[in-house]
Amino acid sequence: MKVQNKSILIGSNRSTRQQNRLALPLSILTGLLLLVYSPAAISADAQATDPSVKQDKEPFAVDKTPPDMVVDERTEMEILRDLADSLRKLDHATTETVKEVNRHAPAQVNMQDVVTEQVLNPFMYDPWDPALNASLRNGPLLPPRKKWLDFDVSQVVQVVGILQHEVSSLCPPVSMSNTARDSFKVELGLMTEANGKIQSTSDQLKQLAQGPNYDNEKIGKAAHDIRTAARTIEECRKRAVKALSKK
Numbered sequence: 001m002k003v004q005n006k007s008i009l010i011g012s013n014r015s016t017r018q019q020n021r022l023a024l025p026l027s028i029l030t031g032l033l034l035l036v037y038s039p040a041a042i043s044a045d046a047q048a049t050d051p052s053v054k055q056d057k058e059p060f061a062v063d064k065t066p067p068d069m070v071v072d073e074r075t076e077m078e079i080l081r082d083l084a085d086s087l088r089k090l091d092h093a094t095t096e097t098v099k100e101v102n103r104h105a106p107a108q109v110n111m112q113d114v115v116t117e118q119v120l121n122p123f124m125y126d127p128w129d130p131a132l133n134a135s136l137r138n139g140p141l142l143p144p145r146k147k148w149l150d151f152d153v154s155q156v157v158q159v160v161g162i163l164q165h166e167v168s169s170l171c172p173p174v175s176m177s178n179t180a181r182d183s184f185k186v187e188l189g190l191m192t193e194a195n196g197k198i199q200s201t202s203d204q205l206k207q208l209a210q211g212p213n214y215d216n217e218k219i220g221k222a223a224h225d226i227r228t229a230a231r232t233i234e235e236c237r238k239r240a241v242k243a244l245s246k247k
Contacts, residue, residue: 076173080241083166086159087237090198090230093155097205097223100148101216105139141216149219153209156226160202167195167233176244183243187236194229194236201225 074082170191172184205222208215 074169076170077241077244079166079169080237080244083163083237084234086163086166087230087234090156090159090163091227093152093159094223094227094230097149097152097156098220098227100144100152101141101214101220101223103142103144105142144214144216144219146211149209149214153205156223157202157206160198160226163195163230163233164199167191170240173244177246180243180246184240187240187243191233191236191240194232197229198226198233201229 170188172181172188176184201222205219205226208219208222
């Protein structure tokens, strides 16, 4: 009976030692799982995924300048020079628009018309046919051709947009003297005023050119008003260049 109890005791000790050996790895595994899924780790993950939580690196804000935006780093003199090209292109586009709505149909002319043409136009647009030049001004107005009117007006609208950006980009440099700065401000004010007229008249011209019925007189007047205001800006631009060169 004693031997049997001793064998039972030995068996129980062995099973206890085996359980202890298994308990050690299980305790380590449990500790690792608690560490991974602890509240601190969960909160860290939540902060990493939550956009409202501020990180060490500040997130991109909408009111900041995008990194890929092209910044206009031109000097005032460079802007004024580019402005001259824009005004030249605008003058060409508006002149073509005026020509398109001022086409006349050929008309019957007499000798008096030919003589008048030679007197009023001694250099003559076409020296081989002065009668044709006289008839071009005596015939009725032709409706503008849609394809060319659309092209000319689209050119006007595009250049007007460029002009708006260039005029609004101008400001007196800090290095200018007080006298030169005052002169520059006066010219800039006149340019801004004329540019405002160009912008509003351009919208009107775009509306008139939509068709299908065209008013030659209104279209021609709108294009002519834009051309006149552009020439006013050109005169102001020249004086602004002089003021800028004095500093």
